[in-house]
Amino acid sequence: MRVALFVPCFIDSFFPEVGVATLELLERLGCEVVYPFDQTCCGQPMGNSGCEADARAAEALFVRNFADYDYVVSPSGSCVHHVRDHLTAVEQDSTTHKVRASTYELVEFLHDILQVRQFPWAEFPHKVGLHNSCGTLRRLGHAKPSELNVPDWSKPLDLLRGVKGIELVMPQRPDECCGFGGTFCVTEEPVSARMGYDKVRDHSGAGAEYIVSADMSCLMHQKGCAERLGLPLKFIHIAQILNGDQGVMA
Known part of the structure; x- marks a missing residue:
């Protein structure tokens, strides 16, 4: 291919x-x-x-x-x-x-x-919270949005479950926007920051050590919010976990 x-x-x-x-x-x-x-x-x-x-x-x-x-x-x-x-x-x-x-x-x-589900080379012994960005959730169909009364599904979680040692933890509001929103975080900075604070607090309260996502832009925004709040969260792209990397956003 x-x-x-x-x-x-x-x-x-x-x-x-x-x-x-x-x-x-x-x-x-x-x-x-x-x-x-x-x-x-x-x-x-x-x-x-x-x-x-x-x-x-x-x-x-x-x-x-x-x-x-x-x-x-x-x-x-x-x-x-x-x-x-x-x-x-x-x-x-x-x-x-x-x-x-x-x-x-x-x-x-x-x-x-590719319909792959197992990643035998990958191990990630940490508590991980998943962030689905708004576009991937509702336009690319990554997972079930909370407003739909249909059975649950999550493509990222299906993949992450194929990684040894990972422990997946769930925030209370898993599909709530983190506030990044592209240029929204520039034009509506106070609102964007407050949404980001709420998001990282939700993940931290669920016990997450890492937040993983398919969108680095959202993670970049959340990393800044976590640092301002003094939360010891780490951030990593899903490709890095599935590839067996241990790298963390600097």
Whole structure:
């Protein structure tokens, strides 16, 4: 299976270890992974800010970079959400439709496409709380939102249960927004910070040592909130746990 790795710009700049863990994990699972070196931003920040037309050049480059691959996989739910649902500034031809439909967030790719459940090389003997970002929860279908009266499911938890030694703990409000919300945390900083404080207190009260997520942007926001509150929480991307890493966000 030929897979193109899409590493979002903020992960490339601030958390390159997440990109490395994603690459290594996919290769462990038998994928032929290619990294197109011309890739840049997918256009999400401009789209989120209401400047959709200004994202056209970034979106067109994204389509050109990833047009020739079976799958495009990224360790960022919010970026995949943009590509899948909002990559609309660029011309909507057959190539664009193919790229949008073949772009997957890492968890859904592992769970739905590769259908892997066990990670025998991975061990993580810690109490872990899962954070589902709003986009991955409600647009990518990572887990059951609390407002739906349907049976529970959680793709990230299905994967994490295949890691030796891990103890999963549940906050009281597992699908509550952490307050990051892209540019929301800039334009509504006090509200965003209060939401983040509530989120990390909820995880801490459940006994979590680590908070894990498929979105480093949410974890970056929560890390700052935890530090301001003096909470001894640690933060790690799900790719790092599944790959057997012990690395923690600095």
